[in-house]
Amino acid sequence: MDSRTKGKTVMEVGGDGVAVITLINPPVNSLSFDVLYNLKSNYEEALSRNDVKAIVITGAKGKFSGGFDISGFGEIQKGTRKEPKVGYISIDIITDLLEAARKPSVAAIDGLALGGGLELSMACHARISTPGAQLGLPELQLGVIPGFGGTQRLPRLVGLTKALEMILTSKPVRAEEGHSLGLIDAVVPSAELLTTARRWALDIVERRKPWISSLLKTDKLPPLGEAREILKFARGQTRKQAPNMKHPLMCLDALETGIVSGPRVGLEKEAEVGSQVISLDTTKGLIHVFFSQRGTVKVPGVTDRGLMPRKIKKVAIIGGGLMGSGIATALILSSYPVILKEVNEKFLEAGIGRVKANLQSRVRKGSMSKEKFEKTMSLLKGSLDYESFRDVDMVIEAVIENISLKQQIFADLEKYCPQHCILASNTSTIDLNKIGERTKSQDRIVGAHFFSPAHVMPLLEIVRTNHTSAQVIVDLLDVGKKIKKTPVVVGNCTGFAVNRMFFPYTQAAMFLVERGADPYLIDSAVSKFGMPMGPFRLCDLVGFGVAIATATQFIENFPERTYKSMIIPLMQEDKRAGEATRKGFYLYDDKRKAKPDPELKKYIEKARSISGGNVDPKLVKLSEKEIIEMTFFPVVNEACRVFAEGIAVKAADLDIAAIMGMGFPPYRGGIMFWADSIGSKYIYSRLDEWSKTYGDFFKPCAFLAERGSKGAPLSAPVEQARSRL
Ligand SMILES: C[C@H](O)CC(=O)SCCNC(=O)CCNC(=O)[C@H](O)C(C)(C)COP(=O)(O)OP(=O)(O)OC[C@H]1O[C@@H](n2cnc3c(N)ncnc32)[C@H](O)[C@@H]1OP(=O)(O)O
Numbered sequence: 078m079d080s081r082t083k084g085k086t087v088m089e090v091g092g093d094g095v096a097v098i099t100l101i102n103p104p105v106n107s108l109s110f111d112v113l114y115n116l117k118s119n120y121e122e123a124l125s126r127n128d129v130k131a132i133v134i135t136g137a138k139g140k141f142s143g144g145f146d147i148s149g150f151g152e153i154q155k156g157t158r159k160e161p162k163v164g165y166i167s168i169d170i171i172t173d174l175l176e177a178a179r180k181p182s183v184a185a186i187d188g189l190a191l192g193g194g195l196e197l198s199m200a201c202h203a204r205i206s207t208p209g210a211q212l213g214l215p216e217l218q219l220g221v222i223p224g225f226g227g228t229q230r231l232p233r234l235v236g237l238t239k240a241l242e243m244i245l246t247s248k249p250v251r252a253e254e255g256h257s258l259g260l261i262d263a264v265v266p267s268a269e270l271l272t273t274a275r276r277w278a279l280d281i282v283e284r285r286k287p288w289i290s291s292l293l294k295t296d297k298l299p300p301l302g303e304a305r306e307i308l309k310f311a312r313g314q315t316r317k318q319a320p321n322m323k324h325p326l327m328c329l330d331a332l333e334t335g336i337v338s339g340p341r342v343g344l345e346k347e348a349e350v351g352s353q354v355i356s357l358d359t360t361k362g363l364i365h366v367f368f369s370q371r372g373t374v375k376v377p378g379v380t381d382r383g384l385m386p387r388k389i390k391k392v393a394i395i396g397g398g399l400m401g402s403g404i405a406t407a408l409i410l411s412s413y414p415v416i417l418k419e420v421n422e423k424f425l426e427a428g429i430g431r432v433k434a435n436l437q438s439r440v441r442k443g444s445m446s447k448e449k450f451e452k453t454m455s456l457l458k459g460s461l462d463y464e465s466f467r468d469v470d471m472v473i474e475a476v477i478e479n480i481s482l483k484q485q486i487f488a489d490l491e492k493y494c495p496q497h498c499i500l501a502s503n504t505s506t507i508d509l510n511k512i513g514e515r516t517k518s519q520d521r522i523v524g525a526h527f528f529s530p531a532h533v534m535p536l537l538e539i540v541r542t543n544h545t546s547a548q549v550i551v552d553l554l555d556v557g558k559k560i561k562k563t564p565v566v567v568g569n570c571t572g573f574a575v576n577r578m579f580f581p582y583t584q585a586a587m588f589l590v591e592r593g594a595d596p597y598l599i600d601s602a603v604s605k606f607g608m609p610m611g612p613f614r615l616c617d618l619v620g621f622g623v624a625i626a627t628a629t630q631f632i633e634n635f636p637e638r639t640y641k642s643m644i645i646p647l648m649q650e651d652k653r654a655g656e657a658t659r660k661g662f663y664l665y666d667d668k669r670k671a672k673p674d675p676e677l678k679k680y681i682e683k684a685r686s687i688s689g690g691n692v693d694p695k696l697v698k699l700s701e702k703e704i705i706e707m708t709f710f711p712v713v714n715e716a717c718r719v720f721a722e723g724i725a726v727k728a729a730d731l732d733i734a735a736i737m738g739m740g741f742p743p744y745r746g747g748i749m750f751w752a753d754s755i756g757s758k759y760i761y762s763r764l765d766e767w768s769k770t771y772g773d774f775f776k777p778c779a780f781l782a783e784r785g786s787k788g789a790p791l792s793a794p795v796e797q798a799r800s801r802l
């Protein structure tokens with residue numbers, strides 16, 4: 078393959094008269110422009126050759142296709158590639174050349190047919206798949222719409238309601254379901270895939286099987302009035318669930334056009350809308366997130382050294398509290414045998430009970446069978462001592478946040494665990510160097526910072542010190558992947574990446590409220606911005622005990638830029654500690670529904686009198702935009718410090734950490750991507766102005782000042798980062 082081209086297709090014509098075209102573009106046979114243009118020439122040749130009666134399309138190495146090459150969207154967005162004429166691929170090639178051809182086509186689907194891959198197969202006249210195949214149109218998840226005819230063909234193959242479900246949720250279906258829906262014509266074992274597809278194609282030629290053009294099917298479509306009602310409902314739901322995104326509604330427009338005005342007009346509408354969505358900011362953000370998420374496992378100096386992950390056969394967890402039980406759940410769910418150690422029988426039983434409850438909730442929801450539950454639970458063994466630690470490959474310590482206890486535990490681990498064993502801590506705040514102070518095992522000490530609930534939250538911060546070996550990081554990256562987490566490798570500092578970046582967010586909110594802003598308006602503006610909840614609702618959820626403990630760490634470590642608000646400590650004195658006590662910034666009813674509390678004013682006024690600050694009329698009347706800026710620009714400022722200090726190696730890692738650790742809206746691309754979309758100059762000037770009026774909490778850091786003065790992007794690599802790693 079030419080090094081400048083991305084992928085190709087090859088065509089082989091058999092003695093039976095079937096031309097087999099194979100999509101080849103590793104690792105997922107994505108449909109790059111090169112693949113698509115090759116496919117077009119293969120088709121032209123197959124249609125013109127007398128020895129070809131029918132065509133089979135398949136993908137190399139057990140994968141049909143993962144869809145259009147997503148990097149192609151980036152090239153169009155950046156202007157490094159000219160977009161082909163609107164509709165050229167979906168209408169000229171896929172519809173007019175392939176579907177309307179005089180010779181039938183059959184798709185032989187192994188592995189996956191996603192996005193453009195499934196769309197290409199839907200333009201074929203039949204689809205044969207293997208049992209494990211995944212079939213879906215996940216485009217909306219990337220900010221684009223199905224653009225190779227999927228908005229028209231899927232409803233015609235599986236019905237409007239199912240098509241809407243598949244498109245709006247981006248969730249694929251398995252082959253068997255695809256078969257019962259009418260999306261797949263036959264499911265056969267892998268070894269029979271090609272022979273069945275060839276035979277099927279010839280049967281179509283010989284009229285023993287029907288020659289079906291999906292685009293012309295109407296039997297699965299509801300009557301027009303009903304279709305309009307279904308689409309109206311879908312629009313209402315979409316507006317509610319994705320209020321900040323335009324592309325799902327634009328996708329529905331394309332679907333509706335096809336149903337109201339016919340599939341050809343629908344295809345034209347799809348092509349027009351498909352071209353428009355590429356330049357939406359939300360689309361740019363989501364595509365950035367797709368690649369950044371996959372990029373977190375590429376760590377310069379670590380993953381480029383040819384190290385192979387060692388096999389982790391058994392893991393021990395110390396502490397079966399909230400975090401330890403969640404981590405144990407995540408591990409046994411991925412088939413790791415786990416030993417859970419606690420201080421006494423009672424606590425051990427409680428810890429195992431929590432793991433059981435985590436799994437039982439899956440059984441209740443129907444996502445886990447009883448047999449699977451039993452099998453998974455059998456991987457968990459309890460322990461009250463270290464005897465069973467003699468053959469573990471990794472230990473994750475998750476006891477209470479107490480430095481001398483952790484130091485003692487690590488000294489014990491050094492004695493009992495084998496020499497190769499990875500010694501990880503789930504600490505949120507304590508310096509890992511201190512934790513390992515009483516050992517000689519610094520090279521195998523690492524942070525494995527999970528987020529609560531650990532079996533649900535997708536992020537894993539892998540914290541390395543100056544001494545952590547590359548091998549240990551490679552091992553942990555592999556475990557992270559196996560337990561389906563997105564790992565981000567960060568350096569050792571207070572709060573690591575996520576908690577450190579987001580600490581100023583809560584502080585900014587407290588500051589604004591003390592100066593007269595309405596906390597409920599702040600929460601509402603932040604939720605509208607796209608966070609799962611506002612800072613005050615979040616404090617209630619986490620609990621004030623944790624909030625105070627974390628705040629103390631930041632006040633001690635970064636005194637020059639922390640805002641010390643007394644609101645939370647004052648409330649806690651009155652036994653209001655958040656949702657768990659049913660009273661915090663909100664009041665909670667039996668169903669845990671939050672309601673504003675007029676009494677809150679009392680605490681705010683008292684905190685204000687302690688801090689000596691005054692109500693600022695400007696801050697009382699903040700617009701939603703100003704609220705977002707004043708709460709998130711301090712986060713950007715701290716993210717810049719984290720980046721400049723080399724705590725994160727790539728700005729994109731901070732984007733993923735913010736999205737997966739804090740719920741920052743993915744369609745804004747993450748914290749640094751969002752900041753760059755606003756511009757460093759503006760952010761710098763706002764922070765600079767506020768710092769002059771309101772103090773050093775807002776003071777822009779040197780990195781932001783430097784980039785802001787030039788208007789340079791904040792996410793550009795740090796050439797001379799004072800790396801701590
Ligand atoms: C016009 C059309 O309608 C528009 C489209 O088709 S848009 C594309 C629709 N398709 C998708 O959204 C599928 C996206 N891909 C995925 O969900 C997953 O990659 C997958 C399920 C295919 C495979 O998952 P998994 O095995 O875990 O591998 P994963 O790490 O995600 O991907 C492997 C590599 O393939 C790349 N890749 C996957 N799908 C790709 C695609 N469609 N385009 C370009 N690269 C792709 C990834 O970036 C990654 O590259 P890397 O190794 O350099 O980091």
Ligand SMILES: NC(=O)c1ccc[n+]([C@@H]2O[C@H](COP(=O)([O-])OP(=O)(O)OC[C@H]3O[C@@H](n4cnc5c(N)ncnc54)[C@H](O)[C@@H]3O)[C@@H](O)[C@H]2O)c1
Nearest residue numbers: 396397398399400418419420475476477478503504505529
């Ligand atoms: N709670 C969170 O949201 C969160 C998030 C990330 C990280 N963390 C960190 O995880 C760790 C645990 O937090 P948690 O919320 O699960 O605490 P927790 O209080 O719920 O659980 C701690 C458990 O450790 C046990 N324990 C204490 N000493 C032990 C010993 N010597 N041997 C075995 N077990 C022992 C206790 O009995 C208790 O069950 C802390 O370091 C915390 O900073 C917490």
